Amino acid sequence: MCVGLAARVLNIKNGIALVDASGAKREISAELLDELDPGDYVMVHAGIAIAKITNDDKAETDAIMEAL
């Protein structure tokens, strides 16, 4: 139940976003996030977007290993 899904925003209207999570389309609440646009990536938990994210883990981990 606690699994978060990374999803891409397809469109957004009145605080409800249609997202694509690995091919599955779903409507979620986007009320916790300001300034969300189609094409943005979000982390979804229990039907609401909890954070805006970037979808590139490689750049993230490369930077961490370099700083180590």
Added chain:
Amino acid sequence: MEQVPAKNEMASHSPAWNIITSYNGPKVRIMEVCGTHTHEIFRLGIRHILPPAIELISGPGCPVCVTPVSFIDEALLLALEHHVTLCTFGDLVRVPGTKMNLADARSSGANIRIVYTPLDAYLYAKNNPEQQTVFLSVGFETTVPAACLAVKKAYADGLTNFSLLTANKTMKNAYRALKRSANAFLYPGHVNAITGTALCESLTQEGISGVITGFTANELLTALAVILTKTKEGRPFFYNCYPRVVTQDGSKTAQSLIAEIMEPCASEWRGLGIIPQSGLKLQPIYKGFDARLRFHLPALTGRSDPACRCGDVLQGKCKPTDCKIFGNRCRPEHPIGACMVSNEGACSAYYQYGGNL
């Protein structure tokens, strides 16, 4: 049952991989707080590349697993004696109560609906005003905002047939309670997406170390490499290895929503007992949405199967395979304890991936 490690997803011979596989320092115990970490680590085959000095243990980060038996008993009482409609996440339906689970209650005619989000429970209540609807509100900081949003909407609509049975939990005091179980925590990244990094950063002053990490092969290997490197330095440490999701401040909107609707309380964790200030209950202004008060529920003491060692599993005191009934009397299709129910449960992960590591 043995899975082939998903090595193609792992950057073998990356700097992180090399740090891990060449580790020859003292024994390090690392606790995966989050059940999804446990599953991903198994699925990716990461356990297969660890030298013996690195021990991974499972922790209490699966909300279904830490919910005590008495909560299921309360839910059964609501469904069978108060005839409410229970809305719940699917996993909870198969968690054993003292005498039966919610799936058994459904077979006896109880009205139990599986929902994807608490907002669906709120909508069901709104569309069925004659029916008392109770949402089984379990989960950590990640799930609480959705439950709070449902209550806020129900309050705005003046609904009198919607309530929550709360068992929500917050992580900080659980880390403190488990301080001696591990050398470092793999902090659950999505909890920190809400709380920010300050929560775990401040724990270093209490001698508690850990890194926030995500769920991909790159992220998990990097987090383990950081733990091994920092452990060698000999001081408590904190590192955010998941900056693409977790910021220093977290979600201010979610934090203020939670503070508006809920307040901290003592909470019972399966296996860990009652931890002060580790739970959330509704603020006085929203107490009309508290199912315990609405239905005058008595205090219940649940009883789990005496053979079940979920409590020890959740504290890293034993492996699922140390439980005498693992894989025989207790299996995913017939779970005896909560850790075998959910996909995030440690016993279910060990069963699914071979139970040999």
